[in-house]
Every structure is written in structure tokens, then in C-alpha cells.
Amino acid sequence: xxxxxxxxxxxxxxxxxxxxxxxxxxxxxxxxxxxxxxxxxxxxxxxxxxxxxxxxxxxxxxxxxxxxxxxxxxxxxxxxxxxxxxxxxxxxxxxxxxxxxxxxxxxxxxxxxxxxxxxxxxxxxxxxxxxxxxxxxxxxxxxxxxxxxxxxxxxxxxxxxxxxxxxxxxxxxxxxxxxxxxxxxxxxxxxxxxxxxxxxxxxxxxxxxxxxxxxxxxxxxxxxxxxxxxxxxxxxxxxxxxxxxxxxxxxxxxxxxxxxxxxxxxxxxxxxxxxxxxxxxxxxxxxxxxxxxxxxxxxxxxxxxxxxxxxxxxxxxxxxxxxxxxxxxxxxx
Ligand code: ACO
Numbered sequence: 001x002x003x004x005x006x007x008x009x010x011x012x013x014x015x016x017x018x019x020x021x022x023x024x025x026x027x028x029x030x031x032x033x034x035x036x037x038x039x040x041x042x043x044x045x046x047x048x049x050x051x052x053x054x055x056x057x058x059x060x061x062x063x064x065x066x067x068x069x070x071x072x073x074x075x076x077x078x079x080x081x082x083x084x085x086x087x088x089x090x091x092x093x094x095x096x097x098x099x100x101x102x103x104x105x106x107x108x109x110x111x112x113x114x115x116x117x118x119x120x121x122x123x124x125x126x127x128x129x130x131x132x133x134x135x136x137x138x139x140x141x142x143x144x145x146x147x148x149x150x151x152x153x154x155x156x157x158x159x160x161x162x163x164x165x166x167x168x169x170x171x172x173x174x175x176x177x178x179x180x181x182x183x184x185x186x187x188x189x190x191x192x193x194x195x196x197x198x199x200x201x202x203x204x205x206x207x208x209x210x211x212x213x214x215x216x217x218x219x220x221x222x223x224x225x226x227x228x229x230x231x232x233x234x235x236x237x238x239x240x241x242x243x244x245x246x247x248x249x250x251x252x253x254x255x256x257x258x259x260x261x262x263x264x265x266x267x268x269x270x271x272x273x274x275x276x277x278x279x280x281x282x283x284x285x286x287x288x289x290x291x292x293x294x295x296x297x298x299x300x301x302x303x304x305x306x307x308x309x310x311x312x313x314x315x316x317x318x319x320x321x322x323x324x325x326x327x328x329x330x331x332x333x
Contacts, residue, residue: 005180010063039264043163115321163289167297
């Protein structure tokens with residue numbers, strides 16, 4: 001049966017490195033607290049005027065296209081995952097299309113599924129290839145969090161976690177038996193919608209501007225950290241196991257697990273639960289923080305670049321986040 005494989009990967013992170021030490025005076029936090037609770041040592045923050053959600057996505061996409069040997073006008077569809085779009089509308093997908101010089105009027109679809117956004121986007125793209133509608137689909141995750149964080153001590157629990165960056169993959173139909181995306185698994189549970197949320201600017205205010213002026217805190221992310229943690233450590237193993245079971249495989253078959261880089265403690269919990277050794281779980285949250293929809297493709301791209309993932313390896317990606325939403329993808333790279 002026709003399905004897709006990852007023909008190219010790429011990532012881009014802003015050049016500005018922000019260490020925990022830099023956050024200490026700003027947020028009344030400490031390097032020790034951040035490292036102990038999250039594993040994060042530093043993250044990237046965008047440069048205003050240089051980096052945008054769309055052009056960071058384009059920078060990552062160019063590398064993926066180059067690896068796949070695909071020219072801009074060969075792209076037949078864009079799926080762009082972000083929770084931090086350039087504009088309220090239109091979506092960042094069309095802006096990236098313009099940035100890449102894609103002039104063939106291919107469809108650009110934005111996906112708003114937060115930390116699970118990239119795997120949702122990958123699944124959408126895979127379906128279009130499976131049905132035969134398209135052959136060349138660009139899937140991107142890109143985020144600028146740093147402009148939307150409360151950098152005062154009140155915001156410290158959340159603001160130390162998130163960073164900026166972008167990752168991309170180029171999907172093509174698989175030509176080899178057993179190569180490519182084997183299955184994807186998507187879930188949502190709306191009853192937890194308010195546990196991890198940026199409320200404003202929302203559409204349900206009669207006077208949006210006045211509301212935001214009166215409630216500026218609602219422009220920043222709110223997170224019930226302990227509830228997120230408790231749900232994440234259940235859903236990650238569940239959705240990974242489902243992918244393995246569906247394909248008649250077990251944890252020992254995984255060559256590399258790419259978990260969404262939410263928090264190193266969540267990753268360590270999942271690793272232990274799945275019985276995977278350190279060399280089979282990729283982590284770069286230490287250097288980039290949590291980049292939500294960008295975290296999985298950045299990690300994948302780095303792992304490929306470092307030779308930790310090779311053609312034919314069994315790769316499992318999994319994510320959990322705001323919504324709550326969670327997802328996995330199992331593939332032979
Ligand atoms: N620096 C220093 N102290 C802090 C900070 C900070 N940045 N943030 C909170 N504290 C203090 C609090 O004020 C509190 O102090 P007190 O005991 O004197 O009252 C203490 O640390 C503990 O605060 P908690 O909020 O209870 O901290 P907790 O141990 O729950 O850790 C954390 C918070 C790290 C967010 C944790 O709940 C967690 O890991 N949650 C998972 C959420 C997560 O990983 N989200 C990632 C994004 S979502 C996703 O991608 C899935």
C-alpha cells in the first residue's frame with residue numbers, strides 16, 4: 001500500500017543563546033532550579049527583525065528540500081504547525097510559501113495542535129500521499145515563544161521552559177517495501193483545554209482590545225504544571241505502545257525514540273517505562289528548551305545530522321501537550 005517516507009530533514013534555531021544565568025535576575029529564578037526541574041540549561045530567543053515564525057520555518061524547510069533534492073515549485077502541499085503564528089490570520093504556511101518562492105499556488109494548511117502539532121501535521125501530510133493526491137509535501141513546525149512569555153518573577157514557572165526554533169521534513173511516496181511512515185496515532189481530550197492555555201487575544205470578547213488591556217496576564221501562557229506532568233507520563237507510553245502493537249513490534253525494536261522535548265523529567269520517565277537505553281532516546285531540551293511544535297522535527301534533524309539515525313532505522317516520535325492532545329508516529333527512516 002502506498003505511503004510516505006521522509007526524504008529530507010532540516011532545522012533552524014535563532015543565533016541568540018539565553019542561558020539560565022541570564023534569566024536569574026529577570027525572573028528571580030536559579031540555574032539549579034531550572035536544571036533540576038526541567039533539564040534545561042539554555043534556549044534560543046529570536047532576533048526581532050531577523051527571525052519570524054514563517055522565515056524560521058523556511059530556513060528549516062530549505063535544508064529539508066535540499067536533502068530531498070526538491071526545488072521550491074516541486075512542493076505540492078505545505079502543512080505548517082505552530083501555536084505562535086506571525087499573524088492572527090492568515091496562517092504562517094502561506095507566508096512561508098512566499099518566503100520560499102513557491103509560486104505554483106500549492107495549498108498551505110496551518111495546524112494548531114501545540115506540542116503535538118508536528119505529528120498531527122505529519123499525519124495529515126501522510127494521508128494526502130497515501131491517497132495519491134500529492135507526491136511532495138513539506139511539513140514544518142516553527143515557534144517563537146520568547147515574545148509571548150511573562151519575563152517577570154510571576155511568569156517564571158512557565159517562562160523558563162519555552163524556547164524558539166523550527167524544524168521541517170519533506171515527505172515523498174515510499175518506493176521501498178517497509179520504508180517510511182508505518183502508522184500515526186492522534187488523540188485529543190478537550191476537557192483539559194484550560195490546563196495549558198494562552199487565552200487572549202480570543203474572539204469571544206465584545207471588545208477584544210479593552211479586555212486585553214484589562215487582563216494583560218491572559219496574553220501569557222498559563223500552565224497547571226502538575227496536571228500536565230501527570231497526564232503526559234501516562235499518555236506518552238500509551239501512544240508509543242499503541243504504535244508498536246499495531247505494527248507487531250515491541251520497544252526493543254526501536255532504534256531511536258524522538259519524544260517531544262517537553263521536560264527532561266517527562267522524557268526520563270517515559271524512557272524508564274519503555275525500558276529504553278540512553279542511546280535510544282534523543283534529548284536536546286538541555287540546549288533548546290521546549291519548542292512545542294518545532295521540538296520533534298528539530299530533534300529528528302539533529303539526530304540525522306549526528307548520524308544517530310540512519311536509513312532503515314525504526315524511529316518512533318511521540319508528543320503530548322495543550323488541548324490535551326497527544327500523538328505518535330512509527331516509521332522506518
Ligand atoms: N525558579 C525558581 N523557583 C520556582 C520557579 C522558577 N522558575 N518556578 C516555580 N518556582 C517555585 C515555586 O514558587 C514554588 O515555591 P514554594 O515551594 O516556595 O511555593 C516551588 O518552586 C515549586 O513550585 P511548583 O509549581 O509546585 O513546581 P513543580 O515542582 O510542580 O515544578 C514544573 C514546576 C517544572 C513546571 C513541573 O510542574 C513540571 O515539570 N510540569 C510539567 C509541565 C511541563 O513540562 N510542561 C512543558 C510544557 S507542556 C508540554 O510541552 C507537554
